[in-house]
Amino acid sequence: GQQVMQIPQYQHVQEGEDFTTYCNSSTTLSNIQWYKQRPGGHPVFLIQLVKSGEVKKQKRLTFQFGEAKKNSSLHITATQTTDVGTYFCSKNNFNKFYFGSGTKLNVKP
Amino acid sequence: NAGVTQTPKFQVLKTGQSMTLQCAQDMNHEYMSWYRQDPGMGLRLIHYSVGAGITDQGEVPNGYNVSRSTTEDFPLRLLSAAPSQTSVYFCASSYSLLSSGQGAFGDYGYTFGSGTRLTVV
Numbered sequence: 001g002q003q004v005m006q007i008p009q010y011q012h013v014q015e016g017e018d019f020t021t022y023c024n025s026s027t028t029l030s031n032i033q034w035y036k037q038r039p040g041g042h043p044v045f046l047i048q049l050v051k052s053g054e055v056k057k058q059k060r061l062t063f064q065f066g067e068a069k070k071n072s073s074l075h076i077t078a079t080q081t082t083d084v085g086t087y088f089c090s091k092n093n094f095n096k097f098y099f100g101s102g103t104k105l106n107v108k109p
Numbered sequence: 110n111a112g113v114t115q116t117p118k119f120q121v122l123k124t125g126q127s128m129t130l131q132c133a134q135d136m137n138h139e140y141m142s143w144y145r146q147d148p149g150m151g152l153r154l155i156h157y158s159v160g161a162g163i164t165d166q167g168e169v170p171n172g173y174n175v176s177r178s179t180t181e182d183f184p185l186r187l188l189s190a191a192p193s194q195t196s197v198y199f200c201a202s203s204y205s206l207l208s209s210g211q212g213a214f215g216d217y218g219y220t221f222g223s224g225t226r227l228t229v230v
Contacts, residue, residue, distance in 0.1 A: 003151070033218050042199055043152070045218030088151060090219075095159055096167060097142065097219070101151035 004032075004091050006100035014108050019076040021103035023089035032072045033090040034063060037102070043088060046074075079107045111135055115200050115222035122190040122229045130185040130225050132200030138220070140203045141183040142167070143175065145196040146224075152199065158183055190229045198225045 005024045013019050023032065031050045035043040047056055049065035049072060056063045062075045076083055086102040116131045134141065142157035144167075154167030158177040172194060174186040183202075187194060201219040 006151075009149075035218070042221040042223050043201075043219070045220070048218055095140075095165070096154055096157065098154065098168070099144070099152040101149065 003098045004029075004089055004100040006089060006103055008103055009101065010104045010106070012106045012108065013079050015081060016078050019079050019083070019105055021074050021087050021089075021105075023072045023074075023100055025070050025091060027070070029065075029069050029072075029091050031092065032065060033097075034072075034074055035088045035090060035099075036085050037088065038085045041085075076105075079105070081107050081109050083107055113200055113202055113220050113222035115198075115225050117225060118223065120225060120227050122187070122227065124190060124192060124229060126190050127186065127188050128190065130187075130198055130200075130227075132183045132185065132222060133181050134183075134200075134202040134220070135181065136202065136220065137180060138202035138204055139180065141177065142201050142219075143173070143183070143185045144199045144201065145169065145194075146199060147196050155185065155198075187227075192229045194227065195229045196227060198227060 007022050011019055031048055033048045034046040036046055037043045047063050052069050053067045054065040060077045064073045074087055084107050086104045088102045089100045090097050113134045139160045143155040144152040146152050153169050155169055155173050156167055156175040158164045161177050161180050164175050164177050177183050200222040203219050
């Protein structure tokens with residue numbers, strides 16, 4: 001199908017542990033975007049990756065784009081309770097933007 | 110600058126009723142879209158528009174109509190509501206692919222509205 005595959009679906013971590021979510025596509029991506037949705041909220045744009053092998057950091061968040069531009073990952077170092085939410089990746093195909101099913105992160109204090 | 114404004118926030122419809130979900134943005138974004146979000150299924154694209162007067166179908170367009178008469182507004186119409194349309198609906202907007210430079214949207218991404226929670230009984 002058109003969507004990107006995200007794993008895992010759920011992740012429960014203890015506060016301070018690391019967390020990683022993966023996004024995979026069967027086709028080469030022109031770019032990939034990451035969003036965060038807090039419980040009861042709306043998705044909020046985090047970052048866009050465009051270049052093969054690109055790595056971008058936002059404080060404790062590290063985003064990677066695979067060399068073949070078919071996968072991406074979001075890694076959170078030393079999770080905090082404020083990281084709770086669902087993380088989505090999104091790809092575009094000729095003006096249509098498709099979202100993965102998301103990884104729901106729960107952080108135990 | 111209000112961003113993307115969706116109304117109403119909550120709505121209950123009876124099967125067969127029609128209604129319009131409103132979406133307005135004040136950021137002069139060319140690209141607007143509608144998504145529905147169901148548990149475990151992420152966000153699915155219903156319809157989108159790359160500019161005023163231009164609309165196109167997404168992944169799940171059946172049962173929904175849209176129009177884009179102005180840059181600011183992108184209403185979503187349910188012609189005859191069905192229980193399968195119970196969902197949370199999000200409107201989103203962004204700069205267009207053409208005007209944003211390298212890659213899609215440059216570094217901006219989508220701006221989402223706060224959503225409309227619709228229940229069809």
